[in-house]
Amino acid sequence: MKKYTKDFLISLYTTMYKIRNFEEQAIKLYRDGLIRGYFHPYLGEEAIATGVCAAMDSHDYITSTHRGHGHCLAWGADLKRMFSEVLGRENGYCKGLGGSMHIADYTKNNLGANGIVGSGVPIAVGAALGISIRNEKHMVSTFISDGGSGIGSFLEGLNLASAWKLPVLFVIENNQYAVSTPIEESTGETELYKRGIGFGVESIRIDGNDVIEVYKTAKSFADRCKNGQGPFLMECITFRKSGHHVNDPGLYLPKEKLEHFKLHDPLIIGKKHLTSSAGLSEAEISEIEKQAMAEIMEAIDFAVKSPEMSEEKFLKFVEEY
Ligand SMILES: Cc1ncc(C[n+]2csc(CCOP(=O)(O)OP(=O)(O)O)c2C)c(N)n1
Ligand SMILES: [Mg+2]
Numbered sequence: 001m002k003k004y005t006k007d008f009l010i011s012l013y014t015t016m017y018k019i020r021n022f023e024e025q026a027i028k029l030y031r032d033g034l035i036r037g038y039f040h041p042y043l044g045e046e047a048i049a050t051g052v053c054a055a056m057d058s059h060d061y062i063t064s065t066h067r068g069h070g071h072c073l074a075w076g077a078d079l080k081r082m083f084s085e086v087l088g089r090e091n092g093y094c095k096g097l098g099g100s101m102h103i104a105d106y107t108k109n110n111l112g113a114n115g116i117v118g119s120g121v122p123i124a125v126g127a128a129l130g131i132s133i134r135n136e137k138h139m140v141s142t143f144i145s146d147g148g149s150g151i152g153s154f155l156e157g158l159n160l161a162s163a164w165k166l167p168v169l170f171v172i173e174n175n176q177y178a179v180s181t182p183i184e185e186s187t188g189e190t191e192l193y194k195r196g197i198g199f200g201v202e203s204i205r206i207d208g209n210d211v212i213e214v215y216k217t218a219k220s221f222a223d224r225c226k227n228g229q230g231p232f233l234m235e236c237i238t239f240r241k242s243g244h245h246v247n248d249p250g251l252y253l254p255k256e257k258l259e260h261f262k263l264h265d266p267l268i269i270g271k272k273h274l275t276s277s278a279g280l281s282e283a284e285i286s287e288i289e290k291q292a293m294a295e296i297m298e299a300i301d302f303a304v305k306s307p308e309m310s311e312e313k314f315l316k317f318v319e320e321y
Contacts, residue, residue, distance in 0.1 A: 019042060101114070207236075
């Protein structure tokens with residue numbers, strides 16, 4: 001394996017750990033009645049957002065999905081504003097009016113999570129067209145899952161990005177389920193990277209739970225996108241650790257797969273990289289985890305104490321926009 005610096009490996013692990021614990025703590029807040037509406041946890045898929053976002057730089061762009069907290073956090077979102085948004089508080093990224101599925105930050109080129117499956121793709125392709133017209137050396141990554149990869153907007157976006165040679169990285173998070181429908185029941189071609197090949201896009205299938213494999217692949221594609229060689233597609237094999245959303249017990253998920261992915265977990269693999277490649281001890285890793293957890297608890301405290309938007313401000317806001 002190529003030698004990565006200790007700091008880099010620590011930063012990847014810390015990001016994954018924060019995403020995992022953001023979700024777990026948010027689920028508790030949901031159960032306490034503090035988060036309303038839908039909430040789709042990114043549990044088990046942390047390596048994908050983390051590896052892809054680490055391969056990009058701050059001038060690049062992302063578009064996300066309904067399962068978007070991990071993408072936002074990996075892209076550098078602030079934990080306090082993230083918790084505030086999912087709790088519906090005014091300090092959130094969208095003043096608490098967007099909630100879990102609509103977190104965006106245009107100031108940082110996060111073009112947004114989205115409740116409509118597949119709708120981040122045309123936004124990404126449009127952003128990439130802008131980059132191309134302006135002759136910039138930037139790129140866009142767009143995330144989608146297996147269900148979304150059968151949606152028209154995804155296939156149309158792939159086609160246009162290929163025809164116009166746009167700097168887009170299509171990232172399929174193949175968690176093998178769309179709500180309770182297994183992939184074998186929703187498509188006749190379960191090797192999803194082949195959708196890219198069908199449109200003339202260089203495409204690859206990788207282990208989406210190994211953050212280094214994700215990073216390596218994304219970095220090579222991102223660099224080539226910036227040299228005008230895009231678009232590219234990477235299909236990342238992963239699995240949801242839980243139901244589709246917070247109120248779905250996921251009883252339909254096969255036990256063998258759950259057991260397999262319990263061991264083949266992004267954090268377990270990330271920890272192995274820390275011990276074997278970076279030479280960290282268990283105690284050092286515990287210290288990193290303790291610090292990350294402290295940040296999370298501080299952010300929750302901040303968000304819970306933050307106000308919701310007043311009715312007066314809300315009405316003014318609606319009028320203005
Ligand atoms: C266009 C559209 N159709 C249906 C839905 C309802 N819906 C929300 S999530 C989802 C499943 C999406 O599955 P997948 O793309 O595999 O994403 P995952 O939940 O696995 O991350 C569906 C059908 C929707 N939000 N938008
Ligand atoms: Mg899916």
